[in-house]
Amino acid sequence: MSEKPSAKPRSRWWWVAGLAGIVVIGGAFVVVRKPFAAKVETVTLERRTLREEVEISGTVEARRNVTLKAEATGPITALTVIEGVRVAAGATLLTIDPETARLQWEQAQRNTAAQVAAAQTELSGAQRALAEAESRQQTAIRTLTNDVARTETALAQAERDTATARRLAAEGAVSRSSADQAETQLQQAHIALKAARDTLGRARTDFSEVVTARNRVAAATTTLGNARRQGQIAVELAVNVLAKATLRAPFAGTVTGWTLNKGDYVAPGTPLGNFQDLNDLVLKLPVDETDLPKMQPNGAVTITFDAFPDKPFNGRIRTIGTASAKVKDVMVFPVEVRFDDPGHLIRPGMSGDAAVLVSERQNVVAVPLKALRRQGGKYHVGVTRPVGQAKASAKASDVVVEAGIVTLDYLEARSGVAAGDEILAAGPPEAPKTP
Template identity: 25%
Template sequence: MQAVTTVQVGTEVSGTVSELHADFNSQVKKGQVIARLDPSQFQAQLAQANATWLSTQATVQSAQNNVTAADAGVQSAQANVDRTDAALKDAQVTFDRTRQLVALGAAPAMNLPDAQSTLDQAAAQKQQAIAQLDQAKAQAQAARSQVSQAQAQSAQAKAAVDLAQVNLDHTIVTAPIDGVVVARNVDVGQTVAASLQAPTVFLIANDLTRMQVLANIDEADVGQIAPDSKVSFTVDAYPNDVFPGRIAQVRLEPQTVQNVVTYTAVIDVANPALKLKPGMTANVTVVSSERDNVLTVPNSALRFQPPAPVPLALWRARPLAPAVWKVAAGKLTPVTVQTGLTDGVKTEVVSGDLKEGDAIAVPPPANGAKTTAAPARSPFTGGKR
């Protein structure tokens, strides 16, 4: 027997239990703090992660400053290119004018080499300025790459901060549902280790007023039950109480134990008085069919044989079909009957010369007492057989 909803509450981090705020049978609410782990190690990890994050933010700022400086260098290099370009154009004009004047004889020929030298020098300075501009642009691009790298490192450091914060938050264990604590598996000072599987700290049942019985149904009987079939059961703690239930599900997964195949039937049970406890063993009876207001006889009456010596006439008159032996005036008279449903203790009599109140013979007890008679019964009081 178990609660309908049972949750295992574990810890996602390893540590030492420092506080417990719930115990066996404690009523808890969703979100309530029920345990704490020692947070000192996780607080230190969070502080370290924060320091690393601040350092990476400073690196990002420094990289962004380098980008600003690199952009200024690009602008300066571009201005130098513009200046050398203007100087080259001026030298080109001077060279062309000098060459024309020399050709017309208005200027000495010795001025032409000087003009050519000035033109060549201006062209070289422009090429140098262009190379410096390209270098400045490359440095600016490298500075931007450094910013991206620093930002990525900062994001990684921020993720480490978030992870450290999450781990710190996980040192506080809260109840995931409303319910009652069924089991507590740790004590204060105990170390829990979360590796491949979270260790279970508490077991919380959601609502003990609604329970489930998991019954193993033999494969020969599983075809006789269906969802919503009526069920009754008893438990050893209350042997005189019969608890009603309803089959909510018959699971398709077979269970094989010592070559015996069974199927699990889930039985919903109302438990308003909280008599039923998780883990109790239930003795289940499933109603596969029922009849109301019928005549029944004990099953033992159908197995009765007259005691020896049996008169020959009586022996010849014994029925071969199912029968009971009616007791009247101290004499045994066989009565052939047609049987119907049985619950293993009593059997329905569908037809036969038998009525309610007739005395019938049943086998003697094992100690050898005399044959006894039991009245045939008809549960007209509303019972079901």
């Protein structure tokens, strides 16, 4: 007869299992409730040199930049300078066939000679006419002088005759009418003498033929002088045009690009190419009107050109423009920056980023901007271990920092914290708001 299985071992098993379950559940409860230690990132404050800068992008330009233009007419016979080669002021850059200019010069000489010859002929004729008129004047003066002498003699005789007639009439030797007749003849003699003297005076000072001849000589002299001057000017202009068949460098510089080739026909004003002084380059910056007050003459600038991103160039502000321009609805002012380029690496048209130094503070306590919190118009940091304290505090202290200059990464702390202080890297938590 088989035995029934005992129930006691089974009930013991369930008891053990239940106890184990309670232990597991309790353990899980403890694991869930156990707090994690928060990881806090801190930084130690250091003294640094801080630079407040304004960053602006600009383009390189040559301060002396001209468009070469033809000043003569004809085909180009030679381009004597290749692009990119620096030449001295006055060096020959290009020549134009001088034949047209030479013909103009020769024609100017011929025209001048003809005009001067015609004026000289007229002057010679006027001078001969004047000499003849003056000769006739002298003849007339001699004749009139004799007439005056005769009238003076006649007047003297009339005066004597009148005196005799008056005496005889008084004595009754002649009639009164005879005396009156003598008086009339005397008056006529006075009139005749005055007329003779007036005619002689006019002949000496206002002989019409001589006046006309002298005016003609004066006009011919003026015409000759004008012909000579105008002819000289015409010849000089022609010589100048002939000289301009050779195009010369206006200053020491470089042809940065020809626009025509040998054989092309040009006329005065035709653009020939660009000429620039590559030793006198500037970075031209469009400065926003809000940043303009920060620009100072001779202010320090650090430039990074796109073509040389790893090579900074030092510069100085050369000029600050006074006339504004509108760029993309923003008013900007041109600021020129001269920079050092001993290797002559930079060319007009290159782009560059300029960092214009506004102010610099050396050996100041620098607080990372990400460690700051701004509240109520003030800057706050969380200090975990002030300098000199061996162990960090369990809770960061909220400290107000007096700010100096601010850069892109740091703020100058004038008070509140010191070099060596350990602070929260991410800034202190915000203060709880009052309900």
